[in-house]
Amino acid sequence: MKRSMFWMGVALMLLAAGPALARKLMPVAAGTVNLPFQVPDNAGNTWMIYQNGWLQQQGNQPLYSQGAMLTINGQQPNALQNTARIEEKTGELVFENMQAAALIVTRRISFDREEGSVRYIDIIKNPQGQDVQTTVMIQTNLNFGINRAEYVADPKKKDQNLAWVAETGAGRSVVEVFAGAGCKQPVTINWPQGNNYVQASFPLTIPAGKEVAIMHLHFTTQNVQQGQEWVLALKTAQLLKEVDPELRKLIVNFPGGQGFIGEIELLRGDVLDVVELRGGDQVKGTIKEQTFKLSAQYGKVELEAGKIVGMINVGQFRPRQLLVTTQGEIFGGQLEKDSIELLLSSGQTTQIPLSQITRFGTRNRANEPEEWTFEKPMVVLRSGDRMEIVLPESDLEFATRYGQLKLSPGAIGAIVFESEEHGVHEIVLKDGSHFAGLMTAEVLDLKLAGVAGNPVVKLPGSALSRLQLTPAAEDGINTDAPTMSLVNNDQLVGEIAGQLKLATAFDTLTINGGEIKGMARTQAGPTDVQITLWDGTTVSGQLEAGEVTVSLRSGASIRVPVTLIASYENPLPQPSTPMVEQIRMLVEQLNHEDWKQRDQSQQQLIEMGVAVAGVLTEMRPTQPPEAQQRIDQIIAAVKPQ
Numbered sequence: 001m002k003r004s005m006f007w008m009g010v011a012l013m014l015l016a017a018g019p020a021l022a023r024k025l026m027p028v029a030a031g032t033v034n035l036p037f038q039v040p041d042n043a044g045n046t047w048m049i050y051q052n053g054w055l056q057q058q059g060n061q062p063l064y065s066q067g068a069m070l071t072i073n074g075q076q077p078n079a080l081q082n083t084a085r086i087e088e089k090t091g092e093l094v095f096e097n098m099q100a101a102a103l104i105v106t107r108r109i110s111f112d113r114e115e116g117s118v119r120y121i122d123i124i125k126n127p128q129g130q131d132v133q134t135t136v137m138i139q140t141n142l143n144f145g146i147n148r149a150e151y152v153a154d155p156k157k158k159d160q161n162l163a164w165v166a167e168t169g170a171g172r173s174v175v176e177v178f179a180g181a182g183c184k185q186p187v188t189i190n191w192p193q194g195n196n197y198v199q200a201s202f203p204l205t206i207p208a209g210k211e212v213a214i215m216h217l218h219f220t221t222q223n224v225q226q227g228q229e230w231v232l233a234l235k236t237a238q239l240l241k242e243v244d245p246e247l248r249k250l251i252v253n254f255p256g257g258q259g260f261i262g263e264i265e266l267l268r269g270d271v272l273d274v275v276e277l278r279g280g281d282q283v284k285g286t287i288k289e290q291t292f293k294l295s296a297q298y299g300k301v302e303l304e305a306g307k308i309v310g311m312i313n314v315g316q317f318r319p320r321q322l323l324v325t326t327q328g329e330i331f332g333g334q335l336e337k338d339s340i341e342l343l344l345s346s347g348q349t350t351q352i353p354l355s356q357i358t359r360f361g362t363r364n365r366a367n368e369p370e371e372w373t374f375e376k377p378m379v380v381l382r383s384g385d386r387m388e389i390v391l392p393e394s395d396l397e398f399a400t401r402y403g404q405l406k407l408s409p410g411a412i413g414a415i416v417f418e419s420e421e422h423g424v425h426e427i428v429l430k431d432g433s434h435f436a437g438l439m440t441a442e443v444l445d446l447k448l449a450g451v452a453g454n455p456v457v458k459l460p461g462s463a464l465s466r467l468q469l470t471p472a473a474e475d476g477i478n479t480d481a482p483t484m485s486l487v488n489n490d491q492l493v494g495e496i497a498g499q500l501k502l503a504t505a506f507d508t509l510t511i512n513g514g515e516i517k518g519m520a521r522t523q524a525g526p527t528d529v530q531i532t533l534w535d536g537t538t539v540s541g542q543l544e545a546g547e548v549t550v551s552l553r554s555g556a557s558i559r560v561p562v563t564l565i566a567s568y569e570n571p572l573p574q575p576s577t578p579m580v581e582q583i584r585m586l587v588e589q590l591n592h593e594d595w596k597q598r599d600q601s602q603q604q605l606i607e608m609g610v611a612v613a614g615v616l617t618e619m620r621p622t623q624p625p626e627a628q629q630r631i632d633q634i635i636a637a638v639k640p641q
Helices: 002-017 019-024 224-233 471-475 577-589 595-607 610-622 625-638
Strands: 031-034 037-040 045-049 055-059 064-072 083-086 093-100 103-112 117-125 132-142 146-154 157-168 173-177 188-190 197-206 211-221 273-277 282-287 291-296 299-304 308-314 320-325 330-335 339-344 349-353 357-361 378-381 386-388 396-400 403-407 412-416 425-429 434-439 443-447 456-460 464-468 483-486 491-496 499-503 508-512 516-521 528-533 538-543 547-552 557-561 565-569
Touching: 064 103, 064 117, 064 211, 117 132, 117 197, 132 173, 132 211, 146 224, 157 188, 157 197, 157 224, 173 224, 197 211, 211 224, 273 339, 291 320, 299 330, 299 456, 330 386, 396 425, 403 557, 434 491, 491 557, 499 528, 508 538, 577 595, 577 610, 595 625, 610 625
Parallel strands: none
Antiparallel strands: 031 083, 037 045, 045 055, 055 064, 064 132, 083 093, 093 103, 103 117, 117 211, 132 197, 146 157, 157 173, 173 211, 188 197, 273 282, 273 357, 282 339, 291 299, 291 330, 308 320, 308 357, 320 330, 339 349, 378 386, 378 464, 396 403, 396 434, 412 425, 412 464, 425 434, 443 456, 483 491, 483 565, 491 547, 499 508, 499 538, 516 528, 516 565, 528 538, 547 557
């Protein structure tokens, strides 16, 4: 009787704490627990947690044999005791003070029994007086073979994988999530085909006396498709909502979400607005301000109160206010009014002096996005301000090692004014090209899109950190696009234009740029190259001209010194003129009234190989439906897998 009353009390406390917390906390008192630790899920299995924090499943369909195994530079953390601790506040299972060489490891494990998922946060501390470079690896072994597996790519960085989803011999699938969308921390996910394990490797630099943390998720689902959908539906803000703010700052493989502005957490209310005072008190009520008038370094801005989610007072002697909007914009400056009007729940209205406020936050609004996406043109200042802008109408000019360039704003992905790789600016184009240069304009006139009336602000180049114009550039490069890599790490996405004169050992050849499949520098001389043509022919020699013209996919044309070229690849080169005519004739036969003739022409085009793909892609839009379908089949057949 006493035992049942105890668990009834626990259930009531969990319900009071909210459904998300209730399903994650375990019916175990806080304090030390023996291992293996057991947690049942909703699928008839039990999660078993062993020494060092690795997991296993037992039950109806135990997919995990050894999951979430952690190694640092190939060494497992050394746990001296066969116990762990349940933390009272969060309900997490915590493994503390484990040693891995000179590093100290803490593993925090949270269970979502309703969903059947497990979340790990592995904290690695470097107690030494110098930085440490290390490789952290997470490995999972399964009890069953793999029928099918898929990597889940980052929707913001197509060349970066976030997760791995695998259908097992038991029928159910496992989901291993190792990073969040838009994460800057590199992670390599490796599944050797034919094996029943997967590994994720993180190269980390841990500063002296500091900590970093890696978060990863483990989950089972009905099939691969459901697993992929689950990964892509994950919201970083929700994942991190119950994580301590100080711990959130340490996690490097998931973006910090919208909980922080720099090192300061954005304060938010639940059902009321909240104002935090310098002494630590928090006063709740309803902020009655209608607008916020701000004097910023770029001019005066008036912001609607309904678009503001929070304010942070920064600076001690002459505080500067940072106003944060529902869309993630940040406007910094001095507020014109020196107090905030707050209606208390008692009905009393009070004016709180701005000098006494550290920050305020509004209650959550129905129109707020769960996560800020920053998919519109924006400008980011060195001061931390970030503002949505209207795409400029005039071209922007740049001084580059390839000469003066004039680029349309619609062709530019972003301009990075504080590049880590260059001492100058980095220009990233919509087509995936990126190269060093200097924006020649000293001041930019930009219209603010998120402010009523779209006021124009004048921003000196010295104040800019990043100018984002076409966010689609983050999607990466089309794998069929021709690409030139340069020795200075610049990259140009576009086709060699015009004709090249190549002096070979037997003759001077005229080569059409569109017919070049590949080009690489040789050691014979500064302008000596080897060229591979569309049909596989290779010829070496010296280019008569010292420059090569590249027509970028974004529309600009760049003249590149041959001495800067490292390599050039065009997956879909243009065949020679006679071959193009032959392809066009065969395409016409794809519309023939005799199906046998259509089949024969389709087979002939397939036998020509990948060289037909570019011409067919160009011709496809003007063909009737059946010919388009056959062209798609031909391209799929000739393209390398």
